[in-house]
Amino acid sequence: MAFVRVADESELTVDSRKIVIVSGQEYALFNVSGTVYCIDNACPHAGGPLGEGHVDSGAVSCPWHCWYFDIKTGEGLYGLGIGVGSYPCKVEDGAILIDI
């Protein structure tokens, strides 16, 4: 699939996050020190919203049971080590696009 526009750049300020929906699927966007990353929003444990989790040192912890994941790669860093999908991002003409 090609890059699709999911938000305005102004909606994702530095060190913020946003949940977006594309074709019924939720994705979590993170702006980490000015770079945009995208991973699946649903935690593989029980579906917790990773886009609402606590972010620290490039990782996000699930707000439900605290499994945590590398925001850049989706790698699982706790729990069973199960990761989530991560997707290329780019910013063009004031818009955030993700390649899903």
Ligand code: FES
């Ligand atoms: S749903 Fe995310 S850790 Fe349980």
